[in-house]
Amino acid sequence: MPEPEGLKKAILIIDDEENMRHMLQTMLRRYGYLIETAENGAQGLEKIGQRPFDFVLCDIKMPRMDGMAFLKASREHLQNTTVIMMSAYGSIDLAIEAMKLGAYDFISKPFKNEEIRLTLKKAEERERLKSENLQLKDKIQRIGGDLSFGNMVGKSQAMQQVFSMALKVARFDSTVLITGESGSGKELIAQGIHRESERKAGPMIPVNCASIPESLMESELFGHTKGAFTGADKDKKGLFELAQEGTLFLDEIGEIPFSLQPKLLRVLQEGEVRPVGGTKSKSIDVRVIAATSRELGKEIAAGHFREDLFYRLNVVPIVLPPLRQRTDDIPRLCRFFINRFNESLNTRIENISSAAMAALMRHDWPGNVRELENAIERAIVLAEGRTLEADNFFGGTTSAADSHPGENEDASDGGFSLKVAKARLEARMIRKALAATEGNRTHAAGLLEISHPSLLSKMKLYGIK
Numbered sequence: 001m002p003e004p005e006g007l008k009k010a011i012l013i014i015d016d017e018e019n020m021r022h023m024l025q026t027m028l029r030r031y032g033y034l035i036e037t038a039e040n041g042a043q044g045l046e047k048i049g050q051r052p053f054d055f056v057l058c059d060i061k062m063p064r065m066d067g068m069a070f071l072k073a074s075r076e077h078l079q080n081t082t083v084i085m086m087s088a089y090g091s092i093d094l095a096i097e098a099m100k101l102g103a104y105d106f107i108s109k110p111f112k113n114e115e116i117r118l119t120l121k122k123a124e125e126r127e128r129l130k131s132e133n134l135q136l137k138d139k140i141q142r143i144g145g146d147l148s149f150g151n152m153v154g155k156s157q158a159m160q161q162v163f164s165m166a167l168k169v170a171r172f173d174s175t176v177l178i179t180g181e182s183g184s185g186k187e188l189i190a191q192g193i194h195r196e197s198e199r200k201a202g203p204m205i206p207v208n209c210a211s212i213p214e215s216l217m218e219s220e221l222f223g224h225t226k227g228a229f230t231g232a233d234k235d236k237k238g239l240f241e242l243a244q245e246g247t248l249f250l251d252e253i254g255e256i257p258f259s260l261q262p263k264l265l266r267v268l269q270e271g272e273v274r275p276v277g278g279t280k281s282k283s284i285d286v287r288v289i290a291a292t293s294r295e296l297g298k299e300i301a302a303g304h305f306r307e308d309l310f311y312r313l314n315v316v317p318i319v320l321p322p323l324r325q326r327t328d329d330i331p332r333l334c335r336f337f338i339n340r341f342n343e344s345l346n347t348r349i350e351n352i353s354s355a356a357m358a359a360l361m362r363h364d365w366p367g368n369v370r371e372l373e374n375a376i377e378r379a380i381v382l383a384e385g386r387t388l389e390a391d392n393f394f395g396g397t398t399s400a401a402d403s404h405p406g407e408n409e410d411a412s413d414g415g416f417s418l419k420v421a422k423a424r425l426e427a428r429m430i431r432k433a434l435a436a437t438e439g440n441r442t443h444a445a446g447l448l449e450i451s452h453p454s455l456l457s458k459m460k461l462y463g464i465k
Helices: 018-030 041-050 067-073 092-100 113-146 157-169 186-195 214-222 258-270 296-301 307-313 327-345 354-362 368-382 418-436 441-448 452-462
Strands: 010-014 034-038 055-059 082-087 105-108 176-179 204-208 247-251 287-292 316-319
Touching: 010 018, 010 041, 018 034, 018 113, 034 041, 041 055, 041 067, 055 067, 055 113, 067 082, 067 092, 082 092, 082 113, 092 105, 105 113, 157 186, 157 316, 176 186, 186 204, 186 247, 186 287, 214 258, 258 307, 296 307, 327 354, 327 368, 354 368, 368 452, 418 441, 418 452, 441 452
Parallel strands: 010 034, 010 055, 055 082, 082 105, 176 287, 176 316, 204 247, 247 287
Antiparallel strands: none
């Protein structure tokens, strides 16, 4: 099916030799270009003043106005046009002079047809890259203006650098490893990368490696065949297959069992998965973004994480700063969450008092943005008017040192509220259990004698990483 006229590239051929014009016109039309011709630089100057061209093929030696004079006279009309000069009297000095005047390339006559075609293709690729770079710069500028990336908000220099890096890497299929404390927004960055990528039409599948029992993880990731194990009554696709032509987000990758890490490494290297119980591998086309709040360097040293898997995942590292290192973002984040909760909770909160904002700015936010989000929601629920006051936050305290549940057991911090005291005690015991189990949430839940989902829910509530 022929390409629509409006999509074809337009070329102006300027040459005083009729045979040359005819030969180039016939050849380039066959390759799908729209062609116009001119006998000399003066005619060429008239034509570029009448309409834009994608390319100009211009001879140097011509009567009335030669190629060099044409280049000098047409600068203001050729800002978005690629000019290729041609001459039978070629020399390096002449080529350099032409390029100083704005020419993209220089071809010596006589030339082969394929040489012209390849030069044009190279020029087209250059123009495509220029266009992509301009779009990228425009997006980066919009990020700077909107102070957001996807669903993330941040005006601090640290977050602007994160947004810029994420936008750049989105154009490629390279594996990304996002590191940062719990609640800092790792999944939101992954979602933003997916939405800005060429895979955005495909699925974005998040999986929390810490929430899948070790015995089921291989089947969840790679799938299984019927009869592979007790209860496998039919074939099941794994998450890698379900993410075909899209993105798989492996959150808390540091929790993946050591025994499964070689199989994950093979998938990343070979682009193939083999279901549990299967005899054949299946090709996959999936972009992997991983994230962790653990320090994988320490995990490698302790023998809990494979070094080769780390390097395969850490092709492009993105480090998210904790909220305490970007307190400039807190007012904007508060406004973002207030607007969102006003809509979802059908409330009409208008602002935050200066005393409340001062307390929020002093707090160290161990739970990061997730903790701030929970604090805003809780304050909106407790608020009496349209302004969030200091006593709507942190159980009624305004001191950052006293505002974190579990850090201080003095009953006076929360008045006589049993609810506040219980919250402080729960947060304190959860932290102790996590410390005792070196962050293993399953074992910590056992020590606390609660279910794993209940532990995760309480950790989210108290902003515990």
